[in-house]
Amino acid sequence: MTKLFMFEKPLGMRDTLPLLYEAKSAVRKKMTDEIKLWGYQFIETPALEYYETVGEASAILDQQLFKLLDQQGHTLVLRPDMTAPIARVAASRLLNLQIPVRLAYDANVYRAQQREGGRPAEFEQIGIECIGNESVSAETESIALMVSSLKAAGLTEFQVSIGHIGFVQALFLSILGTEERASVLRKFLYDKNYVGYREHVKSLPLSSIDKQRLLDFLGLRGGIDALQKAEALMENAGGAASLSELREIMDQLNDHDAAHLVHIDLTLISHMSYYTGPLFEVYAGNVGSPVGNGGRYSNLLKKFGRDVPATGFAVHVDKLVEALGEPESAAQVSCILFSQERRKEALECAQEKRRNGIRAVVQDINSVQNVDRFTAAYQEVELFIGGKRDE
Numbered sequence: 001m002t003k004l005f006m007f008e009k010p011l012g013m014r015d016t017l018p019l020l021y022e023a024k025s026a027v028r029k030k031m032t033d034e035i036k037l038w039g040y041q042f043i044e045t046p047a048l049e050y051y052e053t054v055g056e057a058s059a060i061l062d063q064q065l066f067k068l069l070d071q072q073g074h075t076l077v078l079r080p081d082m083t084a085p086i087a088r089v090a091a092s093r094l095l096n097l098q099i100p101v102r103l104a105y106d107a108n109v110y111r112a113q114q115r116e117g118g119r120p121a122e123f124e125q126i127g128i129e130c131i132g133n134e135s136v137s138a139e140t141e142s143i144a145l146m147v148s149s150l151k152a153a154g155l156t157e158f159q160v161s162i163g164h165i166g167f168v169q170a171l172f173l174s175i176l177g178t179e180e181r182a183s184v185l186r187k188f189l190y191d192k193n194y195v196g197y198r199e200h201v202k203s204l205p206l207s208s209i210d211k212q213r214l215l216d217f218l219g220l221r222g223g224i225d226a227l228q229k230a231e232a233l234m235e236n237a238g239g240a241a242s243l244s245e246l247r248e249i250m251d252q253l254n255d256h257d258a259a260h261l262v263h264i265d266l267t268l269i270s271h272m273s274y275y276t277g278p279l280f281e282v283y284a285g286n287v288g289s290p291v292g293n294g295g296r297y298s299n300l301l302k303k304f305g306r307d308v309p310a311t312g313f314a315v316h317v318d319k320l321v322e323a324l325g326e327p328e329s330a331a332q333v334s335c336i337l338f339s340q341e342r343r344k345e346a347l348e349c350a351q352e353k354r355r356n357g358i359r360a361v362v363q364d365i366n367s368v369q370n371v372d373r374f375t376a377a378y379q380e381v382e383l384f385i386g387g388k389r390d391e
Protein backbone atom coordinates (compact mmCIF):
# COMPACT_ATOMS: atom_id res chain seq x y z
CA MET A 1 0.00 0.00 0.00
CA THR A 2 1.27 3.51 -0.76
CA LYS A 3 1.89 5.53 2.35
CA LEU A 4 0.70 9.09 2.54
CA PHE A 5 3.65 11.48 2.07
CA MET A 6 5.75 8.63 0.68
CA PHE A 7 7.83 11.08 -1.38
CA GLU A 8 8.07 13.84 1.21
CA LYS A 9 11.32 14.85 2.93
CA PRO A 10 11.85 16.56 6.28
CA LEU A 11 11.75 20.36 6.17
CA GLY A 12 14.74 21.84 4.40
CA MET A 13 16.13 18.50 3.19
CA ARG A 14 16.82 18.09 -0.53
CA ASP A 15 17.87 15.50 -3.05
CA THR A 16 20.65 16.20 -5.50
CA LEU A 17 19.83 14.85 -8.95
CA PRO A 18 22.47 13.94 -11.56
CA LEU A 19 22.83 17.27 -13.37
CA LEU A 20 23.31 19.24 -10.16
CA TYR A 21 25.53 16.51 -8.72
CA GLU A 22 27.86 16.81 -11.73
CA ALA A 23 27.96 20.59 -11.46
CA LYS A 24 28.70 20.39 -7.74
CA SER A 25 31.45 17.85 -8.09
CA ALA A 26 33.17 19.89 -10.80
CA VAL A 27 33.10 23.00 -8.60
CA ARG A 28 34.20 21.00 -5.57
CA LYS A 29 37.24 19.66 -7.37
CA LYS A 30 38.37 23.05 -8.67
CA MET A 31 37.94 24.76 -5.32
CA THR A 32 39.58 22.09 -3.22
CA ASP A 33 42.50 21.80 -5.66
CA GLU A 34 43.11 25.54 -5.35
CA ILE A 35 42.93 25.44 -1.55
CA LYS A 36 45.46 22.58 -1.50
CA LEU A 37 47.77 24.68 -3.67
CA TRP A 38 47.87 27.24 -0.86
CA GLY A 39 49.12 24.56 1.51
CA TYR A 40 45.93 23.99 3.50
CA GLN A 41 45.31 20.46 4.74
CA PHE A 42 41.85 18.96 4.45
CA ILE A 43 40.34 17.19 7.43
CA GLU A 44 37.04 15.51 8.25
CA THR A 45 35.13 15.62 11.50
CA PRO A 46 31.95 13.78 12.55
CA ALA A 47 28.53 15.15 11.62
CA LEU A 48 27.43 14.67 15.24
CA GLU A 49 29.04 16.59 18.11
CA TYR A 50 28.21 17.19 21.76
CA TYR A 51 25.75 20.00 22.31
CA GLU A 52 27.64 21.25 25.36
CA THR A 53 30.91 21.77 23.54
CA VAL A 54 30.73 22.28 19.80
CA GLY A 55 26.97 22.97 19.80
CA GLU A 56 27.33 25.91 22.16
CA ALA A 57 30.50 27.20 20.55
CA SER A 58 28.95 27.27 17.10
CA ALA A 59 27.43 30.69 17.69
CA ILE A 60 24.21 30.05 15.87
CA LEU A 61 20.70 30.47 17.25
CA ASP A 62 19.79 27.54 19.49
CA GLN A 63 16.52 26.94 17.62
CA GLN A 64 18.54 26.34 14.46
CA LEU A 65 20.33 23.34 15.94
CA PHE A 66 19.20 19.79 15.20
CA LYS A 67 19.43 18.00 18.54
CA LEU A 68 19.19 14.36 19.45
CA LEU A 69 20.11 12.03 22.29
CA ASP A 70 22.71 9.28 22.20
CA GLN A 71 22.34 5.94 24.00
CA GLN A 72 24.05 7.37 27.10
CA GLY A 73 21.63 10.27 27.34
CA HIS A 74 24.01 12.98 26.09
CA THR A 75 22.56 15.69 23.89
CA LEU A 76 24.14 15.71 20.47
CA VAL A 77 23.88 18.20 17.63
CA LEU A 78 24.31 17.93 13.90
CA ARG A 79 27.18 20.39 13.29
CA PRO A 80 25.78 23.76 12.17
CA ASP A 81 29.18 24.84 10.82
CA MET A 82 32.73 23.51 10.56
CA THR A 83 34.53 26.29 12.40
CA ALA A 84 33.70 25.04 15.89
CA PRO A 85 34.52 21.34 15.19
CA ILE A 86 37.82 22.42 13.62
CA ALA A 87 38.56 24.57 16.67
CA ARG A 88 37.96 21.46 18.81
CA VAL A 89 40.34 19.30 16.75
CA ALA A 90 42.99 22.00 16.50
CA ALA A 91 42.90 22.75 20.22
CA SER A 92 42.98 19.12 21.29
CA ARG A 93 45.74 17.93 18.96
CA LEU A 94 47.07 19.88 16.03
CA LEU A 95 48.15 23.08 17.75
CA ASN A 96 50.62 21.04 19.79
CA LEU A 97 52.41 20.21 16.57
CA GLN A 98 52.37 23.51 14.72
CA ILE A 99 51.27 27.13 15.08
CA PRO A 100 49.78 28.61 12.94
CA VAL A 101 47.94 25.64 11.53
CA ARG A 102 46.12 25.79 8.19
CA LEU A 103 43.14 23.46 7.81
CA ALA A 104 40.44 23.04 5.18
CA TYR A 105 37.17 21.18 4.80
CA ASP A 106 34.47 20.15 2.41
CA ALA A 107 31.47 19.05 4.46
CA ASN A 108 27.74 19.20 4.91
CA VAL A 109 26.44 21.36 7.74
CA TYR A 110 22.94 21.45 9.24
CA ARG A 111 20.74 24.34 10.28
CA ALA A 112 17.10 23.68 11.12
CA GLN A 113 14.66 25.87 9.24
CA GLN A 114 11.41 27.20 10.61
CA ARG A 115 9.43 27.57 7.42
CA GLU A 116 8.46 25.58 4.37
CA GLY A 117 9.97 26.59 1.05
CA GLY A 118 12.78 28.42 2.76
CA ARG A 119 16.42 27.68 2.94
CA PRO A 120 18.04 24.28 2.88
CA ALA A 121 18.62 22.73 6.28
CA GLU A 122 21.56 20.66 5.04
CA PHE A 123 24.15 22.19 2.75
CA GLU A 124 27.74 21.78 1.68
CA GLN A 125 30.46 24.21 2.69
CA ILE A 126 34.02 24.34 1.42
CA GLY A 127 36.24 26.44 3.61
CA ILE A 128 39.44 27.02 5.49
CA GLU A 129 40.56 27.97 8.97
CA CYS A 130 43.93 29.51 9.72
CA ILE A 131 44.49 29.09 13.45
CA GLY A 132 47.02 30.80 15.67
CA ASN A 133 48.05 33.45 13.16
CA GLU A 134 48.16 36.77 15.04
CA SER A 135 48.87 39.06 12.12
CA VAL A 136 46.48 40.87 9.83
CA SER A 137 48.03 38.95 6.96
CA ALA A 138 45.90 35.97 8.09
CA GLU A 139 42.72 37.87 7.17
CA THR A 140 44.25 39.02 3.93
CA GLU A 141 45.23 35.47 3.06
CA SER A 142 41.77 34.24 3.91
CA ILE A 143 40.10 36.78 1.60
CA ALA A 144 42.67 36.30 -1.14
CA LEU A 145 42.27 32.53 -1.03
CA MET A 146 38.49 32.82 -1.10
CA VAL A 147 38.76 35.05 -4.17
CA SER A 148 41.26 32.75 -5.80
CA SER A 149 39.22 29.59 -5.19
CA LEU A 150 36.04 31.23 -6.50
CA LYS A 151 37.93 32.23 -9.63
CA ALA A 152 39.28 28.70 -9.95
CA ALA A 153 35.69 27.44 -9.79
CA GLY A 154 34.91 29.64 -12.79
CA LEU A 155 33.18 32.56 -11.08
CA THR A 156 33.96 35.81 -12.87
CA GLU A 157 31.59 38.39 -11.41
CA PHE A 158 31.55 38.81 -7.68
CA GLN A 159 32.05 41.38 -4.96
CA VAL A 160 33.52 40.97 -1.51
CA SER A 161 32.34 43.29 1.29
CA ILE A 162 34.51 43.72 4.33
CA GLY A 163 33.53 45.22 7.66
CA HIS A 164 34.74 45.14 11.24
CA ILE A 165 32.60 44.09 14.16
CA GLY A 166 35.04 45.83 16.57
CA PHE A 167 34.29 49.18 14.94
CA VAL A 168 30.52 48.67 15.05
CA GLN A 169 30.67 47.70 18.70
CA ALA A 170 32.90 50.61 19.71
CA LEU A 171 30.69 53.14 17.93
CA PHE A 172 27.39 51.70 19.12
CA LEU A 173 28.49 51.32 22.72
CA SER A 174 29.90 54.85 22.89
CA ILE A 175 26.63 56.30 21.60
CA LEU A 176 24.09 53.91 23.11
CA GLY A 177 25.81 52.98 26.35
CA THR A 178 24.52 49.42 26.70
CA GLU A 179 25.08 46.14 24.89
CA GLU A 180 21.34 45.53 24.96
CA ARG A 181 20.61 48.65 22.91
CA ALA A 182 23.55 47.93 20.62
CA SER A 183 22.22 44.45 19.93
CA VAL A 184 18.84 45.83 18.81
CA LEU A 185 20.58 47.97 16.19
CA ARG A 186 22.86 45.13 15.15
CA LYS A 187 19.81 42.96 14.51
CA PHE A 188 18.41 45.57 12.08
CA LEU A 189 21.74 45.57 10.28
CA TYR A 190 21.89 41.80 10.23
CA ASP A 191 18.44 41.70 8.63
CA LYS A 192 19.53 44.48 6.25
CA ASN A 193 16.41 46.29 7.41
CA TYR A 194 17.69 49.84 6.98
CA VAL A 195 14.22 51.37 7.10
CA GLY A 196 13.64 49.71 10.49
CA TYR A 197 17.09 50.86 11.63
CA ARG A 198 16.33 54.49 10.74
CA GLU A 199 12.94 54.41 12.43
CA HIS A 200 14.44 52.88 15.54
CA VAL A 201 17.28 55.43 15.72
CA LYS A 202 14.78 58.29 15.41
CA SER A 203 12.81 56.89 18.35
CA LEU A 204 15.85 56.69 20.68
CA PRO A 205 16.33 59.19 23.53
CA LEU A 206 19.56 60.62 22.07
CA SER A 207 20.84 64.06 21.09
CA SER A 208 20.16 64.98 17.49
CA ILE A 209 23.91 64.90 16.83
CA ASP A 210 24.21 61.31 18.04
CA LYS A 211 21.12 60.28 16.07
CA GLN A 212 22.70 61.79 12.99
CA ARG A 213 25.91 59.87 13.66
CA LEU A 214 23.97 56.62 13.81
CA LEU A 215 22.20 57.50 10.57
CA ASP A 216 25.44 58.53 8.86
CA PHE A 217 26.89 55.21 9.93
CA LEU A 218 24.66 53.56 7.30
CA GLY A 219 26.62 55.40 4.63
CA LEU A 220 29.98 53.90 5.59
CA ARG A 221 30.28 51.79 2.47
CA GLY A 222 32.31 51.95 -0.68
CA GLY A 223 35.99 52.45 -1.36
CA ILE A 224 38.81 53.40 0.98
CA ASP A 225 37.13 56.80 1.45
CA ALA A 226 34.51 55.03 3.61
CA LEU A 227 37.30 54.55 6.15
CA GLN A 228 38.00 58.28 6.20
CA LYS A 229 34.32 59.00 6.75
CA ALA A 230 34.31 56.44 9.54
CA GLU A 231 37.24 58.17 11.24
CA ALA A 232 35.34 61.43 11.16
CA LEU A 233 32.24 59.79 12.59
CA MET A 234 34.06 58.11 15.43
CA GLU A 235 34.83 61.20 17.50
CA ASN A 236 37.10 59.36 19.96
CA ALA A 237 34.59 56.55 20.24
CA GLY A 238 37.36 53.98 19.99
CA GLY A 239 37.52 51.78 16.95
CA ALA A 240 40.54 53.53 15.41
CA ALA A 241 42.49 50.28 15.66
CA SER A 242 39.71 48.49 13.75
CA LEU A 243 39.84 51.03 10.96
CA SER A 244 43.60 50.85 10.64
CA GLU A 245 43.34 47.06 10.46
CA LEU A 246 40.93 47.40 7.56
CA ARG A 247 43.26 49.88 5.87
CA GLU A 248 46.12 47.43 6.27
CA ILE A 249 44.04 44.57 4.84
CA MET A 250 43.03 46.64 1.80
CA ASP A 251 46.67 47.57 1.31
CA GLN A 252 47.80 43.97 1.47
CA LEU A 253 45.00 42.87 -0.87
CA ASN A 254 46.61 45.07 -3.51
CA ASP A 255 49.65 42.81 -3.38
CA HIS A 256 47.36 39.82 -3.87
CA ASP A 257 45.82 41.65 -6.83
CA ALA A 258 42.41 41.29 -5.20
CA ALA A 259 41.71 44.78 -3.82
CA HIS A 260 39.55 45.75 -6.82
CA LEU A 261 37.09 42.99 -5.88
CA VAL A 262 36.76 44.10 -2.27
CA HIS A 263 34.83 47.07 -0.95
CA ILE A 264 34.28 48.41 2.53
CA ASP A 265 30.95 47.92 4.26
CA LEU A 266 31.13 48.92 7.90
CA THR A 267 27.46 48.02 8.37
CA LEU A 268 28.21 44.34 7.80
CA ILE A 269 26.99 42.02 10.56
CA SER A 270 27.19 38.24 10.43
CA HIS A 271 24.81 35.49 11.49
CA MET A 272 27.75 34.03 13.40
CA SER A 273 28.25 35.71 16.75
CA TYR A 274 31.83 34.50 17.27
CA TYR A 275 33.45 37.10 15.03
CA THR A 276 35.61 39.58 16.90
CA GLY A 277 37.33 41.60 14.17
CA PRO A 278 37.28 41.97 10.41
CA LEU A 279 34.49 40.02 8.74
CA PHE A 280 33.51 39.61 5.10
CA GLU A 281 30.89 38.30 2.70
CA VAL A 282 30.95 37.57 -1.01
CA TYR A 283 28.01 38.18 -3.32
CA ALA A 284 27.77 36.87 -6.87
CA GLY A 285 25.43 37.21 -9.82
CA ASN A 286 21.81 37.38 -8.83
CA VAL A 287 22.05 35.02 -5.88
CA GLY A 288 20.19 36.87 -3.13
CA SER A 289 22.31 35.84 -0.16
CA PRO A 290 26.09 35.56 0.26
CA VAL A 291 27.88 32.80 -1.63
CA GLY A 292 30.53 32.76 1.08
CA ASN A 293 31.59 34.53 4.23
CA GLY A 294 34.18 34.56 6.95
CA GLY A 295 36.13 36.59 9.43
CA ARG A 296 38.31 36.60 12.50
CA TYR A 297 37.22 34.86 15.70
CA SER A 298 39.58 35.44 18.60
CA ASN A 299 37.68 33.84 21.47
CA LEU A 300 36.41 30.55 20.07
CA LEU A 301 39.59 28.56 20.68
CA LYS A 302 39.52 29.68 24.32
CA LYS A 303 36.39 27.59 24.77
CA PHE A 304 38.60 24.59 23.99
CA GLY A 305 41.43 25.68 26.27
CA ARG A 306 43.70 27.43 23.74
CA ASP A 307 43.85 31.20 23.68
CA VAL A 308 44.75 31.88 20.06
CA PRO A 309 43.06 33.95 17.37
CA ALA A 310 41.92 32.40 14.12
CA THR A 311 40.36 33.36 10.85
CA GLY A 312 38.69 31.60 7.95
CA PHE A 313 35.90 31.46 5.42
CA ALA A 314 33.30 29.07 4.08
CA VAL A 315 31.75 28.97 0.61
CA HIS A 316 28.22 27.65 0.18
CA VAL A 317 28.63 25.21 -2.71
CA ASP A 318 24.99 25.20 -3.88
CA LYS A 319 24.89 28.97 -4.03
CA LEU A 320 28.15 29.04 -5.94
CA VAL A 321 26.74 26.55 -8.45
CA GLU A 322 23.63 28.74 -8.72
CA ALA A 323 25.80 31.80 -9.36
CA LEU A 324 27.73 29.95 -12.04
CA GLY A 325 24.46 29.27 -13.89
CA GLU A 326 23.26 26.22 -15.76
CA PRO A 327 26.04 23.88 -16.85
CA GLU A 328 26.51 24.14 -20.62
CA SER A 329 25.65 20.50 -21.10
CA ALA A 330 25.31 17.25 -19.25
CA ALA A 331 28.35 15.00 -19.03
CA GLN A 332 29.10 13.19 -22.30
CA VAL A 333 28.27 9.50 -22.07
CA SER A 334 28.36 6.87 -24.82
CA CYS A 335 25.81 4.09 -24.95
CA ILE A 336 26.79 0.67 -26.22
CA LEU A 337 23.86 -1.60 -26.92
CA PHE A 338 24.52 -5.26 -27.45
CA SER A 339 22.81 -8.54 -28.00
CA GLN A 340 24.20 -11.60 -26.18
CA GLU A 341 26.20 -13.04 -29.06
CA ARG A 342 28.26 -9.84 -29.34
CA ARG A 343 28.61 -9.04 -25.66
CA LYS A 344 32.38 -9.48 -25.64
CA GLU A 345 32.86 -6.96 -28.45
CA ALA A 346 30.63 -4.49 -26.64
CA LEU A 347 32.64 -4.87 -23.43
CA GLU A 348 35.92 -4.39 -25.27
CA CYS A 349 34.57 -1.26 -26.93
CA ALA A 350 33.49 0.10 -23.53
CA GLN A 351 36.88 -0.65 -22.00
CA GLU A 352 38.64 1.14 -24.79
CA LYS A 353 36.47 4.23 -24.29
CA ARG A 354 36.92 4.21 -20.52
CA ARG A 355 40.69 3.93 -20.95
CA ASN A 356 40.46 7.17 -22.91
CA GLY A 357 38.41 8.83 -20.22
CA ILE A 358 35.11 8.51 -22.06
CA ARG A 359 32.14 7.46 -19.97
CA ALA A 360 30.38 4.43 -21.41
CA VAL A 361 27.24 2.54 -20.50
CA VAL A 362 26.92 -1.04 -21.74
CA GLN A 363 23.35 -2.26 -22.03
CA ASP A 364 21.79 -5.55 -23.16
CA ILE A 365 19.21 -4.50 -25.75
CA ASN A 366 16.79 -7.19 -24.59
CA SER A 367 16.14 -5.27 -21.37
CA VAL A 368 15.40 -2.00 -23.11
CA GLN A 369 11.70 -1.34 -23.51
CA ASN A 370 11.94 1.61 -25.84
CA VAL A 371 15.28 2.01 -27.61
CA ASP A 372 14.67 5.58 -28.80
CA ARG A 373 13.69 6.85 -25.41
CA PHE A 374 16.53 5.01 -23.68
CA THR A 375 19.26 6.21 -26.02
CA ALA A 376 18.02 9.81 -26.14
CA ALA A 377 19.98 10.55 -22.94
CA TYR A 378 23.33 9.64 -24.52
CA GLN A 379 25.56 11.64 -26.81
CA GLU A 380 26.70 8.66 -28.85
CA VAL A 381 25.19 5.24 -29.47
CA GLU A 382 27.05 2.17 -30.71
CA LEU A 383 25.34 -1.09 -31.59
CA PHE A 384 26.71 -4.60 -31.25
CA ILE A 385 23.64 -6.48 -32.27
CA GLY A 386 22.94 -9.55 -34.34
CA GLY A 387 25.39 -11.98 -35.96
CA LYS A 388 29.02 -11.03 -36.00
CA ARG A 389 29.95 -9.09 -39.06
CA ASP A 390 32.59 -10.73 -41.22
CA GLU A 391 35.61 -8.51 -41.01
Ligand SMILES: N[C@@H](Cc1c[nH]c[nH+]1)C(=O)O
Pocket residue numbers: 080081082083127128129272293294295296311312313314
Ligand atom coordinates in the same frame (compact mmCIF):
# COMPACT_ATOMS: atom_id res chain seq x y z
N1 LIG B 1 31.68 29.02 9.79
C1 LIG B 1 31.27 30.26 9.19
C2 LIG B 1 32.24 30.70 8.12
C3 LIG B 1 33.62 30.84 8.66
C4 LIG B 1 34.66 30.02 8.54
N2 LIG B 1 35.68 30.55 9.25
C5 LIG B 1 35.29 31.65 9.77
N3 LIG B 1 34.02 31.86 9.43
C6 LIG B 1 29.86 30.10 8.62
O1 LIG B 1 29.40 29.01 8.44
O2 LIG B 1 29.22 31.09 8.34
